[in-house]
Amino acid sequence: MTYCVGLRLDAGLVLLSDTRTNAGLDNVAVFRKMHCFDVAGERAIAILAAGNLSVTQTTIARLRHAIDGGDAERTPSILLAPSMLDVAEIIGDTLSSVWRDVSDKMAPAGQAPSATMLVAGQRKGGQLRLFLVYCEGNFIEATDDTPYLQIGERKYGKPILDRVVRPETTLEDGRKLVLISMDSTMRSNLSVGMPLDLAIIERDSYRFGVRERIEPGDPDFAALSEAWSRALRDGFAALP
């Protein structure tokens, strides 16, 4: 399983993913699910992936090939696309094309793959955008009413987001929010696990201000997790 979450705040984009993949509980591995692309000072784009790893890896590989000057007929480069909307469309088209290929291959075994991606970023002259792209190629976008999007195992970590995140939430608070949302998820679903990949794109910076891997045993993350557990227990004890 996977948990990825993105916040589209007034101050910027905050993105967090886990790294655990599994094909059965006895086949667990670490794979990066967050992929960062930038032209410093012009655009910064992050792609977070959930679902069938063969679908998401091949999609990312095709997008990278296009950036490196590959077959521009089939896949335009997301680093040359004129807007974040075009970026989301390129990624949607690529994901759905790979998904159909893999679906055809898996159909004889009676299996059907699934995959979703979060696409977040900003291009010079454009707005901060955060999309959720489905494997069929269509997508939705975060708005001020719902300034976050999640993919994968989203339920355990959703109540705290629903109660706290607002467009005016600061980047520092956004960072804490996604980490405790992830912490709740990892406590309840073993197939979501450390290390974590965190990225922050500050508004109108067009680069990754933070790109950090949080390893198992990270003291700051452990302290945050413990403080949040204590806050929940204390808050519960103080209920009327």
Next chain:
Amino acid sequence: MTYCVGLRLDAGLVLLSDTRTNAGLDNVAVFRKMHCFDVAGERAIAILAAGNLSVTQTTIARLRHAIDGGDAERTPSILLAPSMLDVAEIIGDTLSSVWRDVSDKMAPAGQAPSATMLVAGQRKGGQLRLFLVYCEGNFIEATDDTPYLQIGERKYGKPILDRVVRPETTLEDGRKLVLISMDSTMRSNLSVGMPLDLAIIERDSYRFGVRERIEPGDPDFAALSEAWSRALRDGFAALP
């Protein structure tokens, strides 16, 4: 959908269910999902049901028919069973028999029903027991390590249980816990809804000390929900 939760505390059993059923978002109704049976001073048993309503209603109807002196060959009375383990077995057998009947009826339409039940209670001379009964008829039981069980939409309301519930939790705290676990679930899943049914069986009382329906707009529930939201926001704001 449905959310039902039961706590097996040292001091007694705390049980909560919602009442919303739906066959599609445009077909929503209120049905009781918690069914209470007692012989005051001798035993008290609660059954909480999730899943296909035709399966769970027919199961409860057969159990009631048996209590009223129906076909004792097919279904023994849960009010005469010598232990809570026997009660769980009778309910498991009845549920699985009904489930197989309904499965056969639905198979031509390519549909498969599912249902689960929580069975909680105590019989004079026995222990407090809390079981989760599957539609196949087998069951698991709450223990001191995991003193709660859930059926239905369990994910949203699980993190707070994981962090707070212990066997030594008081009945009053248990009551608050199941209510805020339900509140988190109702905020995130529209198909779980008010009114709520709450029951409490105090240890060695062999009767329902509390049997309460909490209606929409209930001021105490609204105050608890608001206080918990505030506690979460304040707890978050105070993080290091």
